[in-house]
Amino acid sequence: MNMENLHPPRHLEINGVSRSFGGVPALNDISLSVAHGELICLAGHSGCGKSTLLRVIAGIEMPDQGRILLDGCGISGPNNYVEPEERNIGFMFQDYALFPHLNVLDNILFGLKRLTRPAAQARCLEIVERLGLEHLSRRFPHMLSGGEQQRVALARALAPQPQILLMDEPFSNLDRGLRDGIRTETISLLRELGTTVIMVTHDPEEALSAGDRVVLMRAGEIVQEGSGSDLYDRPANAYTAEFFSTFNKVQGACWNGFLETPLGRFAAPGFADGHTATLYVRPQCLRVNCGAEGVDCTVVDCALMGEIEQIQVSVAALPGPLKIRSAKRSRLRSGDVARISVTPEQVFVF
Structure with a gap:
Protein backbone atom coordinates (compact mmCIF):
# COMPACT_ATOMS: atom_id res chain seq x y z
CA MET A 1 0.00 0.00 0.00
CA ASN A 2 1.24 3.47 -0.90
CA MET A 3 1.25 5.31 2.43
CA GLU A 4 1.49 8.68 0.66
CA ASN A 5 -2.03 8.19 -0.72
CA LEU A 6 -3.37 8.06 2.83
CA HIS A 7 -2.16 11.61 3.43
CA PRO A 8 -2.34 13.52 0.12
CA PRO A 9 -0.83 17.03 0.17
CA ARG A 10 -3.13 19.86 1.08
CA HIS A 11 -4.03 22.19 -1.77
CA LEU A 12 -1.99 25.01 -0.24
CA GLU A 13 0.62 24.73 2.51
CA ILE A 14 2.18 27.79 4.15
CA ASN A 15 5.05 26.80 6.43
CA GLY A 16 6.78 29.28 8.77
CA VAL A 17 6.44 32.29 6.46
CA SER A 18 7.79 35.64 7.67
CA ARG A 19 8.03 39.01 5.89
CA SER A 20 9.36 42.36 7.10
CA PHE A 21 9.41 45.84 5.59
CA GLY A 22 12.16 48.21 6.71
CA GLY A 23 12.83 46.02 9.72
CA VAL A 24 9.17 46.04 10.77
CA PRO A 25 7.65 42.53 10.73
CA ALA A 26 4.43 42.22 8.70
CA LEU A 27 4.23 38.42 8.95
CA ASN A 28 5.82 36.40 11.73
CA ASP A 29 6.20 32.62 11.30
CA ILE A 30 2.81 32.04 9.65
CA SER A 31 1.76 28.43 9.03
CA LEU A 32 -1.57 27.55 7.42
CA SER A 33 -3.06 24.67 5.42
CA VAL A 34 -5.92 25.06 2.94
CA ALA A 35 -7.90 22.17 1.46
CA HIS A 36 -9.32 21.87 -2.06
CA GLY A 37 -12.55 23.84 -2.39
CA GLU A 38 -12.22 25.42 1.07
CA LEU A 39 -13.21 29.05 1.65
CA ILE A 40 -10.93 30.69 4.21
CA CYS A 41 -11.63 34.11 5.69
CA LEU A 42 -8.52 35.99 6.84
CA ALA A 43 -9.83 38.43 9.44
CA GLY A 44 -8.28 41.09 11.62
CA HIS A 45 -7.87 44.83 12.05
CA SER A 46 -6.06 46.99 9.48
CA GLY A 47 -2.31 46.46 9.49
CA CYS A 48 -2.40 42.95 10.95
CA GLY A 49 -0.79 41.36 7.87
CA LYS A 50 -3.82 39.94 6.02
CA SER A 51 -3.15 41.60 2.66
CA THR A 52 0.60 40.97 2.92
CA LEU A 53 -0.10 37.26 3.32
CA LEU A 54 -2.26 37.31 0.18
CA ARG A 55 0.51 39.06 -1.76
CA VAL A 56 3.07 36.51 -0.59
CA ILE A 57 0.80 33.63 -1.68
CA ALA A 58 0.28 35.32 -5.05
CA GLY A 59 4.03 35.85 -5.50
CA ILE A 60 3.78 39.64 -5.55
CA GLU A 61 5.88 39.70 -2.36
CA MET A 62 8.77 37.38 -1.54
CA PRO A 63 8.86 35.83 1.96
CA ASP A 64 11.99 36.47 3.99
CA GLN A 65 11.78 32.93 5.30
CA GLY A 66 9.48 29.93 5.12
CA ARG A 67 7.97 27.91 2.28
CA ILE A 68 4.72 27.86 0.29
CA LEU A 69 3.62 24.71 -1.51
CA LEU A 70 0.78 24.28 -4.01
CA ASP A 71 -0.39 20.67 -4.33
CA GLY A 72 2.89 19.57 -2.79
CA CYS A 73 5.12 21.58 -5.16
CA GLY A 74 7.15 24.51 -3.83
CA ILE A 75 6.24 27.90 -5.27
CA SER A 76 8.09 30.10 -2.73
CA GLY A 77 10.99 29.21 -0.51
CA PRO A 78 14.75 29.39 0.03
CA ASN A 79 15.49 27.29 -3.06
CA ASN A 80 12.61 28.00 -5.40
CA TYR A 81 10.38 30.78 -6.63
CA VAL A 82 7.59 30.53 -9.19
CA GLU A 83 6.64 33.77 -10.92
CA PRO A 84 3.11 35.08 -10.15
CA GLU A 85 1.87 34.47 -13.69
CA GLU A 86 3.03 30.83 -13.50
CA ARG A 87 1.19 30.01 -10.25
CA ASN A 88 -2.35 29.88 -11.66
CA ILE A 89 -3.56 31.85 -8.64
CA GLY A 90 -6.23 34.48 -9.23
CA PHE A 91 -6.20 37.81 -7.36
CA MET A 92 -9.21 40.08 -6.95
CA PHE A 93 -8.16 43.46 -5.59
CA GLN A 94 -10.14 45.65 -3.20
CA ASP A 95 -10.60 48.43 -5.78
CA TYR A 96 -11.27 45.83 -8.54
CA ALA A 97 -8.41 47.31 -10.67
CA LEU A 98 -10.43 47.27 -13.88
CA PHE A 99 -8.75 48.91 -16.87
CA PRO A 100 -10.73 52.10 -17.54
CA HIS A 101 -9.92 52.13 -21.28
CA LEU A 102 -11.18 48.57 -21.85
CA ASN A 103 -14.79 47.42 -21.99
CA VAL A 104 -16.08 44.50 -19.94
CA LEU A 105 -15.20 41.84 -22.52
CA ASP A 106 -11.70 43.18 -23.05
CA ASN A 107 -11.10 43.46 -19.30
CA ILE A 108 -11.92 39.77 -18.96
CA LEU A 109 -9.92 38.80 -22.06
CA PHE A 110 -6.86 40.57 -20.64
CA GLY A 111 -6.23 37.68 -18.24
CA LEU A 112 -6.51 35.06 -21.00
CA LYS A 113 -3.47 35.96 -23.10
CA ARG A 114 -2.01 32.48 -22.69
CA LEU A 115 -4.89 30.99 -24.68
CA THR A 116 -5.36 31.18 -28.41
CA ARG A 117 -7.70 33.96 -29.49
CA PRO A 118 -10.61 31.60 -30.24
CA ALA A 119 -10.14 29.71 -26.96
CA ALA A 120 -9.89 32.97 -24.99
CA GLN A 121 -13.06 34.34 -26.58
CA ALA A 122 -14.93 31.10 -25.89
CA ARG A 123 -13.82 31.10 -22.25
CA CYS A 124 -14.67 34.81 -21.91
CA LEU A 125 -18.19 34.33 -23.27
CA GLU A 126 -18.67 31.31 -21.01
CA ILE A 127 -17.83 33.24 -17.83
CA VAL A 128 -19.82 36.28 -18.99
CA GLU A 129 -22.87 34.09 -19.42
CA ARG A 130 -22.24 32.30 -16.12
CA LEU A 131 -22.19 35.60 -14.23
CA GLY A 132 -25.03 37.18 -16.21
CA LEU A 133 -22.93 39.98 -17.69
CA GLU A 134 -24.09 39.76 -21.32
CA HIS A 135 -25.97 43.07 -21.20
CA LEU A 136 -22.85 44.83 -19.84
CA SER A 137 -20.27 43.30 -22.17
CA ARG A 138 -19.66 46.46 -24.25
CA ARG A 139 -19.73 48.93 -21.38
CA PHE A 140 -16.69 50.57 -19.84
CA PRO A 141 -15.95 50.54 -16.06
CA HIS A 142 -17.15 54.13 -15.51
CA MET A 143 -20.55 53.11 -16.88
CA LEU A 144 -20.98 50.36 -14.26
CA SER A 145 -22.38 50.45 -10.73
CA GLY A 146 -20.25 49.25 -7.81
CA GLY A 147 -21.97 45.88 -7.80
CA GLU A 148 -21.49 45.49 -11.56
CA GLN A 149 -17.80 46.37 -11.30
CA GLN A 150 -17.44 43.76 -8.57
CA ARG A 151 -18.95 41.08 -10.79
CA VAL A 152 -16.73 42.02 -13.74
CA ALA A 153 -13.64 41.86 -11.50
CA LEU A 154 -14.79 38.44 -10.29
CA ALA A 155 -15.33 37.27 -13.88
CA ARG A 156 -11.82 38.45 -14.86
CA ALA A 157 -10.30 36.62 -11.88
CA LEU A 158 -12.21 33.39 -12.58
CA ALA A 159 -11.79 33.34 -16.37
CA PRO A 160 -8.29 31.72 -16.32
CA GLN A 161 -9.74 28.96 -14.05
CA PRO A 162 -7.26 29.55 -11.22
CA GLN A 163 -6.45 26.83 -8.72
CA ILE A 164 -6.92 29.35 -5.92
CA LEU A 165 -8.72 32.69 -5.86
CA LEU A 166 -7.39 35.39 -3.51
CA MET A 167 -9.89 38.16 -2.65
CA ASP A 168 -8.80 41.30 -0.81
CA GLU A 169 -11.82 42.98 0.85
CA PRO A 170 -13.95 42.21 -2.24
CA PHE A 171 -17.20 43.67 -0.86
CA SER A 172 -15.95 46.64 1.16
CA ASN A 173 -16.61 49.19 -1.61
CA LEU A 174 -20.27 48.25 -1.93
CA ASP A 175 -23.15 50.06 -0.26
CA ARG A 176 -24.43 48.27 2.81
CA GLY A 177 -27.75 47.57 1.12
CA LEU A 178 -26.05 45.74 -1.77
CA ARG A 179 -23.25 44.06 0.12
CA ASP A 180 -25.10 41.17 1.74
CA GLY A 181 -26.91 40.13 -1.43
CA ILE A 182 -23.85 40.32 -3.68
CA ARG A 183 -21.69 38.50 -1.12
CA THR A 184 -24.22 35.67 -0.84
CA GLU A 185 -24.49 35.42 -4.63
CA THR A 186 -20.70 35.46 -5.10
CA ILE A 187 -19.96 32.86 -2.44
CA SER A 188 -22.72 30.61 -3.78
CA LEU A 189 -21.13 30.76 -7.24
CA LEU A 190 -17.64 30.04 -5.89
CA ARG A 191 -18.92 27.03 -3.96
CA GLU A 192 -20.76 25.79 -7.03
CA LEU A 193 -17.53 26.03 -9.04
CA GLY A 194 -15.55 24.30 -6.28
CA THR A 195 -13.07 27.18 -6.20
CA THR A 196 -10.55 27.33 -3.37
CA VAL A 197 -10.82 30.84 -1.91
CA ILE A 198 -8.82 32.88 0.58
CA MET A 199 -10.70 36.09 1.33
CA VAL A 200 -9.45 39.01 3.41
CA THR A 201 -12.00 40.91 5.48
CA HIS A 202 -12.02 43.25 8.47
CA ASP A 203 -15.79 42.77 8.90
CA PRO A 204 -16.52 40.34 11.78
CA GLU A 205 -19.99 39.42 10.50
CA GLU A 206 -18.64 38.71 7.03
CA ALA A 207 -15.87 36.50 8.42
CA LEU A 208 -18.26 34.51 10.61
CA SER A 209 -20.88 33.98 7.91
CA ALA A 210 -18.84 33.53 4.74
CA GLY A 211 -15.97 31.18 5.49
CA ASP A 212 -15.68 27.46 6.08
CA ARG A 213 -12.85 28.48 8.37
CA VAL A 214 -11.90 31.81 9.92
CA VAL A 215 -8.24 32.70 10.49
CA LEU A 216 -7.93 35.67 12.84
CA MET A 217 -4.68 37.64 12.66
CA ARG A 218 -3.01 40.25 14.86
CA ALA A 219 0.41 41.89 14.41
CA GLY A 220 1.47 39.46 11.68
CA GLU A 221 0.53 36.33 13.58
CA ILE A 222 -2.42 33.92 13.63
CA VAL A 223 -4.28 34.36 16.92
CA GLN A 224 -6.92 31.67 16.44
CA GLU A 225 -8.42 29.64 13.60
CA GLY A 226 -11.50 27.46 13.29
CA SER A 227 -15.11 27.60 12.19
CA GLY A 228 -17.08 30.79 12.76
CA SER A 229 -18.89 29.17 15.68
CA ASP A 230 -15.57 28.05 17.19
CA LEU A 231 -14.24 31.60 17.34
CA TYR A 232 -17.52 33.19 18.41
CA ASP A 233 -18.56 30.62 21.01
CA ARG A 234 -15.12 29.57 22.22
CA PRO A 235 -12.69 32.50 21.87
CA ALA A 236 -9.21 31.53 23.04
CA ASN A 237 -8.35 35.03 24.26
CA ALA A 238 -9.73 38.51 24.84
CA TYR A 239 -8.63 39.74 21.39
CA THR A 240 -10.70 37.08 19.61
CA ALA A 241 -13.69 37.69 21.86
CA GLU A 242 -13.67 41.45 21.31
CA PHE A 243 -13.07 41.24 17.56
CA PHE A 244 -16.29 39.32 16.99
CA SER A 245 -18.58 40.81 19.64
Missing part, protein backbone atom coordinates in the same frame (compact mmCIF):
# COMPACT_ATOMS: atom_id res chain seq x y z
CA THR A 246 -19.31 43.69 21.99
CA PHE A 247 -18.83 42.97 25.68
CA ASN A 248 -19.43 44.40 29.10
CA LYS A 249 -16.16 43.97 31.00
CA VAL A 250 -16.17 43.59 34.76
CA GLN A 251 -13.03 43.09 36.82
CA GLY A 252 -12.80 40.81 39.82
CA ALA A 253 -10.49 38.62 41.89
CA CYS A 254 -10.06 34.85 41.61
CA TRP A 255 -10.44 32.55 44.60
CA ASN A 256 -10.79 28.77 44.71
CA GLY A 257 -11.34 28.49 40.95
CA PHE A 258 -13.98 31.23 40.77
CA LEU A 259 -13.99 34.89 39.78
CA GLU A 260 -15.76 37.07 42.33
CA THR A 261 -17.40 40.15 40.77
CA PRO A 262 -20.15 42.65 41.62
CA LEU A 263 -22.35 40.67 39.19
CA GLY A 264 -21.80 37.35 40.95
CA ARG A 265 -19.47 34.37 41.07
CA PHE A 266 -18.22 32.71 37.88
CA ALA A 267 -16.05 29.67 37.14
CA ALA A 268 -12.42 30.61 36.45
CA PRO A 269 -10.43 27.36 36.33
CA GLY A 270 -6.67 27.72 36.10
CA PHE A 271 -6.45 31.16 37.71
CA ALA A 272 -4.33 31.48 40.86
CA ASP A 273 -5.92 32.75 44.07
CA GLY A 274 -5.77 36.54 44.29
CA HIS A 275 -5.25 36.89 40.54
CA THR A 276 -7.16 39.76 38.94
CA ALA A 277 -9.18 38.78 35.87
CA THR A 278 -11.93 40.25 33.72
CA LEU A 279 -15.40 38.89 33.16
CA TYR A 280 -16.63 39.33 29.57
CA VAL A 281 -20.42 39.42 29.28
CA ARG A 282 -22.25 39.97 25.98
CA PRO A 283 -25.05 42.57 26.19
CA GLN A 284 -27.64 39.94 25.22
CA CYS A 285 -26.53 37.77 28.15
CA LEU A 286 -27.73 40.30 30.73
CA ARG A 287 -31.37 40.10 31.82
CA VAL A 288 -33.18 43.01 33.36
CA ASN A 289 -36.20 42.41 35.59
CA CYS A 290 -37.85 43.59 38.77
CA GLY A 291 -37.80 40.21 40.51
CA ALA A 292 -35.89 39.14 43.59
CA GLU A 293 -32.88 37.59 41.85
CA GLY A 294 -29.92 39.52 40.52
CA VAL A 295 -28.12 42.73 41.38
CA ASP A 296 -29.66 46.15 42.04
CA CYS A 297 -29.22 48.70 39.26
CA THR A 298 -30.55 52.03 38.03
CA VAL A 299 -31.61 52.60 34.44
CA VAL A 300 -29.46 55.27 32.79
CA ASP A 301 -30.94 55.11 29.30
CA CYS A 302 -33.38 53.02 27.29
CA ALA A 303 -33.40 53.20 23.49
CA LEU A 304 -35.40 51.32 20.87
CA MET A 305 -33.16 50.16 18.00
CA GLY A 306 -35.71 48.51 15.73
CA GLU A 307 -35.94 44.83 16.65
CA ILE A 308 -33.62 45.35 19.61
CA GLU A 309 -34.02 47.41 22.75
CA GLN A 310 -30.78 48.66 24.32
CA ILE A 311 -30.73 49.58 27.98
CA GLN A 312 -27.86 51.11 29.92
CA VAL A 313 -27.83 50.55 33.66
CA SER A 314 -25.53 51.59 36.48
CA VAL A 315 -24.49 49.27 39.28
CA ALA A 316 -23.19 50.89 42.46
CA ALA A 317 -20.00 48.81 42.65
CA LEU A 318 -19.02 49.35 38.98
CA PRO A 319 -17.25 52.42 37.55
CA GLY A 320 -19.30 52.62 34.35
CA PRO A 321 -22.70 51.61 32.95
CA LEU A 322 -23.52 48.18 31.55
CA LYS A 323 -25.25 47.65 28.19
CA ILE A 324 -28.14 45.24 27.83
CA ARG A 325 -29.68 44.24 24.50
CA SER A 326 -32.89 42.29 24.18
CA ALA A 327 -35.62 41.52 21.66
CA LYS A 328 -38.15 41.98 24.46
CA ARG A 329 -39.53 45.39 25.42
CA SER A 330 -38.81 46.22 29.06
CA ARG A 331 -40.88 49.45 29.19
CA LEU A 332 -38.23 50.86 31.53
CA ARG A 333 -37.30 54.53 31.64
CA SER A 334 -34.30 56.50 32.77
CA GLY A 335 -34.18 56.62 36.57
CA ASP A 336 -36.12 53.38 37.13
CA VAL A 337 -34.71 50.96 39.70
CA ALA A 338 -34.45 47.33 38.57
CA ARG A 339 -32.39 44.19 39.00
CA ILE A 340 -30.10 42.51 36.51
CA SER A 341 -28.82 38.94 36.30
CA VAL A 342 -26.31 37.21 34.06
CA THR A 343 -27.17 34.31 31.76
CA PRO A 344 -24.11 32.04 32.19
CA GLU A 345 -23.89 31.07 28.50
CA GLN A 346 -21.42 33.10 26.45
CA VAL A 347 -19.66 34.47 29.52
CA PHE A 348 -15.84 34.35 29.48
CA VAL A 349 -13.04 35.05 31.94
CA PHE A 350 -9.71 36.35 30.64
